[in-house]
Amino acid sequence: MHAYLGAIWNCRFFWLSLVKMDLRSRYRGSMLGIFWSLLHPIAMTAILCVVFSCAFGQDLRSYAPFVFTGLTFWGFFGATLVQGCLCFFQGESYIRQHPAPMAIYPLRTVLGAAFHFSVGLGLAIVIGLLAGPDLDRNPSATRLHQLLALPSLLPTCLLLLLFGWSLSILTGLLNVRFRDTRYLVEIGLQGLFYLTPVMYRIDAFKDKHRLTLLLQCNPLVPFLDLIREPILLGRIPSVTTYALATAVVLLLGATAAAALWIEERRLIFHL
Amino acid sequence: MARIELEHVNLTFRVRRERRIGLKDFLIKRLFLQSQNPIMEVRALQDINLRLNQGDRLAIIGHNGAGKSTMLKLLAGIYQPSSGRRLVEGRVSSLFDLALGFEIEANGWENIAYRSYLQGETPASVRAKKQAIAEFSELGDFLNMPVRYYSSGMMVRLAFSIATAIEPEILLVDEVLSVGDLAFQSKARERMRDMMAKAHLLVVVSHDLDSLPHICNQAIWMDHGRIRMMGLCAEVIAAYRSSVGQGQAAAA
Incomplete structure (x- = not known):
């Protein structure tokens, strides 16, 4: 394990330069490029705001930052899953030439996605501060509370990075064995979107206890809470929330490490 | 050893x-x-x-x-x-599947860096070698172009120049000598001979x-x-x- 991480570190210049190249080819060196990557969550937020404010009478001031943070997280989650499927094919020509640790290829994918996520998160913080804290849910909060709670996002980002890395490793390995994984993942992702409180709040189903319980079992919920509480409510998430998210990351990370342990040596025969 | x-x-x-x-x-x-x-x-x-x-x-x-x-x-x-x-x-260096392992959207210079990093170089050592690699490949201004526009001969030339720019302890070669045009081939042969002589251990498939x-x-x-x-x-x-x-x- 230690030696493996060391090997990943030793070829850091390689994967870092590939990540840099991925980002540059996507943005072509312009600010407009970064705007393009934000366009999707912004447009979706606008649409959902119109729909939810007209149809369900949502208060836009608290709803817009809520849904934007959700979509930013979802963009990261989806990218690590779907693009993760292709990570080993993307690196195939290197794999065939040089014995580097396999984990660097999913890492390339997840670091690219993490960059987009951090840009989105930056905008989410701006939106959150402009709108002010959600006083319905945390009446005593002020903008100062929001600012003070922001550093709590740092451990969250670290957890998300490990979470995304593990996911990319798993879908990447699965897709090498079974080429249709990507399509199934895309379908599953669409279904999961509606089971995750991205565009609605769990407390909208207060009177349906079973549904609420089901939604709360979703392992993505702690991550969403970790992102939303400091930005929207101006408070540092509870230790329980961190612990839940950490547990999910550990579980997934252990699974990914085990899968990599088994597949590392024979992956190339299936490419 | x-x-x-x-x-x-x-x-x-x-x-x-x-x-x-x-x-x-x-x-x-x-x-x-x-x-x-x-x-x-x-x-x-x-x-x-x-x-x-x-x-x-x-x-x-x-x-x-x-x-x-x-x-x-x-x-x-x-x-x-x-x-x-x-x-x-x-330290192993291998010369096979040379045309593989390019990022076709990136230009020649960037690809020199990527491949060198994969061989264990650092940014400092790549900077020192870059010019020599470029000269050996004779690709000149093409290095500023994305590798997408290279002919297969040019790609192999670049790959060969990068792969042979290090001094390996163990050199593994798989009949790669059909590199580029006639003039480049004789140059490549010479460098191969040079490398084979320097390598501490050599394995050749031919x-x-x-x-x-x-x-x-x-x-x-x-x-x-x-x-x-x-x-x-x-x-x-x-x-x-x-x-x-x-x-x-x-x-x-």
């Missing part, structure tokens, strides 16, 4: 007879149906024992499909043995039986994934030649 040791190394590929299966097929067939698509085993390397030390120059000869290139990839660490022990000590004895002192003759003969280069080549000759005579 460069050192290679293989002990009872086996390498078995498992392939499906028909085609790859998808996750849907996998789940459905596992649950409901017998597999219509059995797994076949290809024993690419069988019971290979090899011990090479500093200063050894080994030639690998044999028919197509005898396992020569597989052996080289196993030595490079790209394939791992299915069973047995593989020990390689020393069909060029005439030039091998000049480069190598030992040889193995591979046949159907096994080492059929191992010994001094000239003797093994002579035995291989006479066996091929007999085969042709029998056929005629």
Whole structure:
């Protein structure tokens, strides 16, 4: 394990330069490029705001930052899953030439996605501060509370990075064995979107206890809470929330490490 | 000290007879149906024992499909043995599949950096070598263009220039000498000879039986994934030649 991480570190210049190249080819060196990557969550937020404010009478001031943070997280989650499927094919020509640790290829994918996520998160913080804290849910909060709670996002980002890395490793390995994984993942992702409180709040189903319980079992919920509480409510998430998210990351990370342990040596025969 | 040791190394590929299966097929067939698509085993390397030390120059000869290139990839660490022990000590550089491993959207300079990093260089050492690599490749202004627009000859030229810019302890070569046009080829040969002379340990796969004895002192003759003969280069080549000759005579 230690030696493996060391090997990943030793070829850091390689994967870092590939990540840099991925980002540059996507943005072509312009600010407009970064705007393009934000366009999707912004447009979706606008649409959902119109729909939810007209149809369900949502208060836009608290709803817009809520849904934007959700979509930013979802963009990261989806990218690590779907693009993760292709990570080993993307690196195939290197794999065939040089014995580097396999984990660097999913890492390339997840670091690219993490960059987009951090840009989105930056905008989410701006939106959150402009709108002010959600006083319905945390009446005593002020903008100062929001600012003070922001550093709590740092451990969250670290957890998300490990979470995304593990996911990319798993879908990447699965897709090498079974080429249709990507399509199934895309379908599953669409279904999961509606089971995750991205565009609605769990407390909208207060009177349906079973549904609420089901939604709360979703392992993505702690991550969403970790992102939303400091930005929207101006408070540092509870230790329980961190612990839940950490547990999910550990579980997934252990699974990914085990899968990599088994597949590392024979992956190339299936490419 | 460069050192290679293989002990009872086996390498078995498992392939499906028909085609790859998808996750849907996998789940459905596992649950409901017998597999219509059995797994076949290809024993690419069988019971290979090899011990090479500093200063050894080994030639690998044999028919197509005898396992020569597989052996080289196993030595490079790209394939791992299915069973047995593989020990390689020393910085390995491999010259095979040269046209692979380019980011086609990035330009030549960037690709020089990526490949060098993969070979274990650092930004500082790449900066020092970049110019020499560019000069050797003779690609000039093309290096500012995305590799997408390169001809295959240009790609191989660039790859060769990068791969041979380091001083390896162990050099693995797979008949790569068809590099670029005629002028570049003779230059490439010269650099190869230079590198082979400098390398502490050399393994070459080639069909060029005439030039091998000049480069190598030992040889193995591979046949159907096994080492059929191992010994001094000239003797093994002579035995291989006479066996091929007999085969042709029998056929005629």
